[in-house]
Amino acid sequence: MRTKILGKTGLSVSALGFGAMRLRGLDQAEADRVVNHALDRGITYVDTAAEYGDSEEKLGKAISHRRSEYVLATKTQKRTYQEAMQEIEQSLRRLQTDYLDILQIHYVNYPHEYRDVKKADGALRAAEEMRAKGYVGHIGITGHRPELLTRWLQDYPFATVLFHLSMVQPFAKQELMPMAESLDVGMIAMKPISGPFLSKVKESLRYSAASSAHVVLSGMQSIAEVDFNIEALAQEVAAEERMALEEMAVGLDEHGCRRCNYCSCPLGIRIPDTLIPSRYREKFGLLEVGEELWQKSADHFAACMTYEPCREKPLCQQACPYHLPIQQEIRRAIDEKVM
Known part of the structure; x- marks a missing residue:
């Protein structure tokens, strides 16, 4: 497994991270x-969150006895x-660790959420206190809006940033990743x-790995998935392949959706799961499970x-911070008969 230094943290991490959700x-x-098995194969970056059900507890029981072998990241919302x-x-x-x-x-x-965590009685104060006491090594931030994350990296010395990056969501490449690189923030x-x-799994993994990101974080649920992902990222992406992957991705982001999830649909349409793929x-x-999710929305x-409340101005579009033409995208799906 290839390793990299995670920005200014100085931590050595595997190019493939284990997403434990x-x-x-x-x-x-x-x-x-x-x-x-993931640790045995050389994965040394493990990511979870308090919000991921019993993921932290399972990790604690599974690998806390091997604590020195991996970099552990969790989250608070x-x-x-x-x-x-x-x-x-x-x-x-839950993680059975002391750091x-x-x-x-x-x-x-959203800006108001960032303001909340930075208040005198905000979450950042708790993170800083736990860092001062030795329970936390570094403080990072995660989010779904790359242009806002770009701004916040300039406002506070976060050590890491976690963001979407795929063929259908390349938006972090525009501002966020160059800013993180200039500040030596772990990506x-x-x-x-x-x-x-995304059905072309290997190509999708390698597209993300071809970027300047230090870790490609993939959710894995089986030994077969671990092995497949490791083999997919075993070799670095050369310039010729990078160009081919970029060409493959052309136009796949025209939907414009960042998956911030602030839209909603009273009819049951899963808007990000409709627009993004x-x-x-x-x-x-799409992968079979992805097609099943698509069809659940397509039924509506x-x-x-x-739908009468959405005739003049769709409710979802009013909530979208990017003012995307969501209903127009749904109409396009109907017209193109891609259901």
């Missing part, structure tokens, strides 16, 4: 097998000092196959066109 779908015995402190302490207990290499302020997508690129969607689906098709597409 999907452990909540496994029993403890299988979680033990999968995560220990709490915004106040007291709540964040309680959650960080809980994470330490976190990285504590990330999680899912910060962790998540969702290289956009959750369960839309162009990719037309060109390459026709109703979207006649």
Whole structure:
């Protein structure tokens, strides 16, 4: 497994990171097998969050006895000092460790959320206190809006930043990644196959790995997935292949969706899961589970066109911070008969 230095943290990390969110779908015995296999194969970056069900507990039981072998990152989505402190302490207990290499302020997508965590009684104060006491090594931030993350990296000395990066969500390349690189911030690129969607898995992993990101973070739930991902990223991406992958990705981001999840649909359309894979689906098709998710939304597409509260200005578009023409995208899907 290739390794890199994670920016100004100085931590040596594997180019492939183990995303532990999907452990909540496994029993403890299988979680033990999968995560220990990942460590045996050379993965040294493990990422979880307090919000990921029982993921932290399963990790603690599975690999806490091998604590010196991996860099451990978890997250708090709490915004106040007291709540964040309680959650960080809980994470330490669940993970059966006395230190976190990285504590990330999680899912910060709006300016008011950032202001909240930076208040005198905000979550950042809790993270800083735990760092001063030796329970936290470095403080990072995560979010789904790269232009805001770019701004916040300039405002506070975060050591790491976690963001989407895939063929269908390359937006971090525009401003965020150059800024992080200039500040020597550790870059962790998540969702290289956009959750369960992109069918050309190897190419998708290598697209993300061809960037300046230090870690490509992939959610894994089986030994087969671990082995596949490791083999996919075994070799560095050469210039010729990088150009081919960039060409493959041309136009796949025209939907414009960042998956900030501030839109909603009263009809049950999963808007990010509709927009983000839309162009990719037309060109390459989706993984089976991704196609099933698409169809759940597609069942409601026709109703979207006649839903009275959305006739003049769709509710989802009013909520979208990017003012995307969401209903127009859904109409396009109907017109193109790609359902």
